[in-house]
Amino acid sequence: MSEPISEPTPDAAPPAGAHAAPLAGMKVVDLSKILAGPYVTMSLADLGAEVVKVEHPAGGDPTRGWGPPFNGPDATYYLAANRNKRSVTLDLKSPAGQRAVHRMLADADVLVENFRPGSSLARAFDYRELCERYPRLVLLHISAFGESGPLRDEPGYDMVAQASAGLMSLTGEPDGPPLKAGYAMGDLGAALFGLVGVNAALVERERTGRGQYVTTSLYESQLALHINWATGYFATGERPARLGSGHPSLVPYQAYAAADGHFVIAVGNDVLFRRLCEALGHPEWAGDPRFATNRDRVAHRTALNAKLEAVLVDRGVDHWCALLGPLGVPVAPIRSLDEVYACPQTEALGMVQQVDHPDVGPLRQVAFPVNFRGVRPSVRSAPPKLGQHSREVLAELGYDKAGIDRLLHPEAPRDDTHGA
Incomplete structure (x- = not known):
């Protein structure tokens, strides 16, 4: 066995x-x-x-x-x-x-x-x-x-x-x-x-x-x-527009400004949206017919983002991540590279050697x-x-010293009495 x-x-x-x-x-x-x-x-x-x-x-x-x-x-x-x-x-x-x-x-x-x-x-x-x-x-x-x-x-x-x-x-x-x-x-x-x-x-x-x-x-x-961008265009014939950090098919799903920096919220379904609204102290948003479903939120992206931005800018990134993360709402700070490579997660994965x-x-x-x-x-x-590694590799290929010299220094005089 x-x-x-x-x-x-x-x-x-x-x-x-x-x-x-x-x-x-x-x-x-x-x-x-x-x-x-x-x-x-x-x-x-x-x-x-x-x-x-x-x-x-x-x-x-x-x-x-x-x-x-x-x-x-x-x-x-x-x-x-x-x-x-x-x-x-x-x-x-x-x-x-x-x-x-x-x-x-x-x-x-x-x-x-x-x-x-x-x-x-x-x-x-x-x-x-x-x-x-x-x-x-x-x-x-x-x-x-x-x-x-x-x-x-x-x-x-x-x-x-x-x-x-x-x-x-x-x-x-x-x-x-x-x-x-x-x-x-x-x-x-x-x-x-x-x-x-x-x-x-x-x-x-x-x-x-x-x-x-x-x-x-x-x-x-x-x-x-292109993935979803292309299939969306094939279905509608409409030229996609730039959305900054936004998503063409999900809202809220983008970067937001907090009091001391930026972070992202990635809401992929209506359940998560209700949790977000409750955590932000505005459960009524989830019942607003403009925002009740993801389809509605995409259609009213600007109005919803205005409400979110007005609330989120009052507290810092760490506050929002600590509040939303335990509720299962996908959230993350936007890190610079110095922060990424000092992050315990990066170290734990052994991604830097x-x-x-x-x-x-x-x-x-x-x-x-x-x-x-x-x-x-x-x-x-x-x-x-x-x-x-020129000499090392060429020797492995069967070239002798003179042949290697001719390959690496072609301007040097050739001695045809030697091998390859």
Whole structure:
């Protein structure tokens, strides 16, 4: 009889450990840059895969310079999405650099790239050739606008995706300008869907023995995240309006000003609304025909919010959270990042891990947000310095010292008496 599985107690901090590595043994070649692709490969690395990040010798991933802030020689933007990887510098436009990548692909499981369609690199690493040459390879291509349509060849950054795919039209106050989301939702949305696609393809490969070409884009991912906004538009044909922190289908469900700051109330049904009204000393609001049901409250959003705002501004955030929370009314203070990372809940979850960086010493990282049998994947190594592992990785690929020198310093005189 097998040993019973010991489950962690609900209030125990999930330990960080190397055992949470479901993708251990997988090899990933990362030819991507900026955020969407690197976030996919960092996630695969967090899950145990061995990831080699290939960067151009002249500066590497552009996000290394996207600062301030900097921490050591690299911007914190780069440090956020590249841990648990090894860095190799190669000129991918050179035949020698391309041959080196093909050596990596010979036993790789996954390739991630975000080459612009039609570019010289997209032609050099054409997916049809790669799929034929490496039939077990799962190739993820992330683009700005997808594989077809009039915009397929256009480049794009997160801001472009948020604008062109509608997110900015939904973000901001009703009487204010469109705003981008605080997070890079275009890039991160594509990264998360790309991660799902890669793992699904790896599962399918277990059945078929063949890899495949997986694609997603910033634009497609944003459309997929519209969810209720899109279905509402399909049903009514009406252009949605910006609602600030409000919800198109629920009221009250937004941020409110208290005497000393802001907090949110999230009322999802009529029972909760009655509890809210009683706690605020106005049980009569629940019987007002304008507010009796959620449908009524949505129709009379402005009138109800005016009543709520007049009451809530008299007391502080802590007062309202302490009053409403025990009644089951969903409520929370709006925290800044310094408060989030000082919060006991953040600490209890073990979501911040520390790793040593060769230049800056202890480096804190936000860990992978999924546990496996109570164990969180570990931050095993710091985001690599540019080319930190070039010689190590190239030696593993079979290059001798002279061959490595020629790859890393192509301007040096060549000695063709040596091997690869």
